[in-house]
Amino acid sequence: MVAVKAGDVEGALRRPDPRIGVFLFYGPDMGLINERARAVAERSVDNPSDPFQLIRIDGDDIASDPGRLADEAGTMGLFGGKRAIWVKSTSRNIAPAVDAVLKSGMQDTVIVIEGGDLQKSSPLRTLCERSQNALALPCYADEAKNLGAVVDETLKSNGFSISRDARTALIASLGGDRLATRGELAKLMLYAHGQQEITLGDVDAIMSDVSSLAMDAVVDAAFAGEGTGLETGSRRLAAEGVNAAVLLGAALRHALMLLTARLSVEEGRSIPAVMESMRSLHFRRKPLVERHLQRWTSGSLKDAIALLQASLLQTRRLSHLDDTIAAKTLLDLARAARR
Numbered sequence: 001m002v003a004v005k006a007g008d009v010e011g012a013l014r015r016p017d018p019r020i021g022v023f024l025f026y027g028p029d030m031g032l033i034n035e036r037a038r039a040v041a042e043r044s045v046d047n048p049s050d051p052f053q054l055i056r057i058d059g060d061d062i063a064s065d066p067g068r069l070a071d072e073a074g075t076m077g078l079f080g081g082k083r084a085i086w087v088k089s090t091s092r093n094i095a096p097a098v099d100a101v102l103k104s105g106m107q108d109t110v111i112v113i114e115g116g117d118l119q120k121s122s123p124l125r126t127l128c129e130r131s132q133n134a135l136a137l138p139c140y141a142d143e144a145k146n147l148g149a150v151v152d153e154t155l156k157s158n159g160f161s162i163s164r165d166a167r168t169a170l171i172a173s174l175g176g177d178r179l180a181t182r183g184e185l186a187k188l189m190l191y192a193h194g195q196q197e198i199t200l201g202d203v204d205a206i207m208s209d210v211s212s213l214a215m216d217a218v219v220d221a222a223f224a225g226e227g228t229g230l231e232t233g234s235r236r237l238a239a240e241g242v243n244a245a246v247l248l249g250a251a252l253r254h255a256l257m258l259l260t261a262r263l264s265v266e267e268g269r270s271i272p273a274v275m276e277s278m279r280s281l282h283f284r285r286k287p288l289v290e291r292h293l294q295r296w297t298s299g300s301l302k303d304a305i306a307l308l309q310a311s312l313l314q315t316r317r318l319s320h321l322d323d324t325i326a327a328k329t330l331l332d333l334a335r336a337a338r339r
Helices: 006-014 030-043 059-064 067-074 095-104 123-130 144-157 164-173 178-191 200-207 213-224 227-239 244-266 271-277 286-295 298-317 319-338
Strands: 022-026 054-058 083-088 109-116 134-138
Touching: 006 030, 006 134, 022 030, 022 095, 022 123, 030 083, 030 109, 030 178, 030 298, 054 059, 054 067, 059 067, 059 083, 067 083, 067 095, 067 109, 095 109, 095 123, 109 123, 123 134, 144 164, 144 178, 164 200, 178 200, 178 244, 213 227, 213 244, 213 286, 213 319, 227 319, 244 271, 244 286, 244 298, 244 319, 271 286, 298 319
Parallel strands: 022 109, 022 134, 054 083, 083 109
Antiparallel strands: none
C-alpha cells in the first residue's frame, strides 16, 4: 500500500478500500490521532457502546501478550455483526502482533491503532505502509487552513454562526493540537449558549484565560530559560487554580508559533521581519519572543513540541499528577533554553 500523505488522510478515510483491516494513526498531534481513531472505530460497528462490538485494548497488554490481538481479531461476535478493536498507544513494539493478524486475516473485524509519534523506521509504521490490508495515516498539527475548517464545521453542526472578526481572533488564539482545539470550542459554545452568532466579545471573554498575561509570563519564562520567573509565575497560577493541561496547551501553542517563525528565519528572513509579521502578538511580548527566536532552533523546538504533547497526554492519563507533570515539563523547557 502506498504511504498516505498528511493532506490526503481525510479523503482516504471518506473512501476506505474495503480490503483495509488495520488503520494505524501516527504523528505528533495526539489529539488528532485520538479523534480520527475514535471516528473510525465507532463507525465500524453498529453500536459503539456495546463492549462486545467495540473492544478497547491497551498497547502494553498486546506487547506483553502478542497472541491476544490475533485471538480478539479471530473471535466471532456473540450475536454476529462487525467488530472493531481499538488499540491505545504504547512505546513498546506491537508490530509482530499486528503482522500475525494481517497474515491470518480478519473476519468482520477492523483494528484501529493509536501509534503515537512513530519514526519512519518504526517497525509498526513500516509494516502498515507496506501491507495491502493496512493504512498508515499521519496526523500532524493543524495549520491555519485546517483550523478554519474545524472551527466552521464544529460551530455549524452545533447551530452557531460566527462573525468574520471573531473567527479571525478565534483561529489566532488556537494552537495546532486538535484535542485542545475541540476543548476550546466546547467552552466557547457553552458560553454562547442561547444565541445564534458568536461575536468577537464572546471570543475575547472565553479565550482570555488561555492567553492571559500571567500565563504568557510563565510560558515566556520557560522558553527564555528564566528559572526565577518560571517558579514565581507557576506558583501564582497554581494558587489561582489554573488547570495544568491549559498551561501546557498554552506552551504548546507558543512552541508551534515559534517553530513557524524560526523556520522562516532559517530560510533567510531576518528576525525583525518575522517579528513584524506577527500582528496578533501582544506588543508587550514581542521583545521576549524575539529572544526566544534567537535562543531556539527549529530542531530544538520540534523536541519541545514533542515533549509538550507527551506531557499533555500524561496529564490525561495521570490526572492526579497533572500539576507535577506540568511543572517538570516547563522546568525541562527552561533547562533546554539555557543550553
